[in-house]
Amino acid sequence: MEQSRLFKIVYHLLENGKSTAPELAEKFEVSVRTIYRDLDAISATGIPIYATQGKGGGISLLDDYVLEKSLFSEKEKEQMLMALQGIAATEGEKTDELLSKLSALFQTKSTNWIEVDFSDWVKNAARQDIFNDIKKAIFDRHIISFSYFDSKGFWLKRSVKPIKLIFKSKDWYLYSFCLLRNDYRFFKLTRMKDLVISAETFIQKISNIPKIKAEIQKHNTVSVNLKFSPQVAFRVYDEFTDSVTTDCENNLYVTANLPDNEIMYSYLLTFGDCVEVLTPKYVREGIMKKLNLILKKYKTLDEQDKLTILDSF
Secondary structure, three states, rough: OHHHHHHHHHHHHHHHHHHHHHHHHHHHOOOOHHHHHHHHHHHHHOEEEEEEEOOOOEEEEEEOOOOOOHHHHHHHHHHHHHHHHHHHHOOOOOHHHHHHHHHHHHOOOOOOOOOOOOOOOOOOHHHHHHHHHHHHHHHHHHHEEEEEEOOOOOOEEEEEEEEEEEEEEEEEEEEEEEOOOOOEEEEEHEEEEEEEEEEOOOOOHHHHHHOOOOOOOOOEEEEEEEEEEEEHHHHHHHHHHHHHEEOOOOOOEEEEEEEEOHHHHHHHOOOOEEEEEEEEHHHHHHHHHHHHHHHHOOOOOOHHHHHHHHOOO
């Protein structure tokens, strides 16, 4: 525990530049006397740590001090390179250059273990631009504003302090502090437009950010029994995995928990005539109502005129 605290003190000074003994004691929950003993132990290892007295004084490291690469085990070096490779997958050439330099420093070959492709089938460059702009705002700590299409069907202007980007269930979300709601909120990137990075910056201590406990999307669900035609087997196995069974005609059967709202109906209709809702009855009837509404929209003009005349009586 003591050795771990010594490293944490060094990392804290590297990150913050300067700190007082009482501040370190409070942060690491030990006495000021223990901190001074720790500082002596750190100094004995050859790390250039010094203290200055008076106003503006404190404990710090030499400005040009960097951690020796020998302080990291082989496993830690590998973990650092793999983490950086993951960042490089979204950052691009700048991080690739940093990755090469760190690999040379550690004399370790980096494993290219991940690749992220932000393009989609319609080549939506605007979506990638939003991602990159938000990422830059997070690193530079700039407040951003944008128009957001909420679940009630309205565009609302939001200004937020961006905290982190989160990928969940095939979609990107921004976790941020919303200045309108005065609370932390998730925003789906596909529902954003007119994003602007303001010149206003903010200070956000990591310790003040609440741990993410709530799910990004929380819906009431319903257990639905579905029958799929063999033509969409590839989608069924992609999207339902372990719960798939088949019959002698290669039809596929799935029991799945789906959102008990319009999202479920929209999703099921993407399978066209290759899916049948077996149970529950109200979901099956809901699909029939949707299909009737669709059919009504596609009636010929003459038929629609007849319906209008009949409705007038």
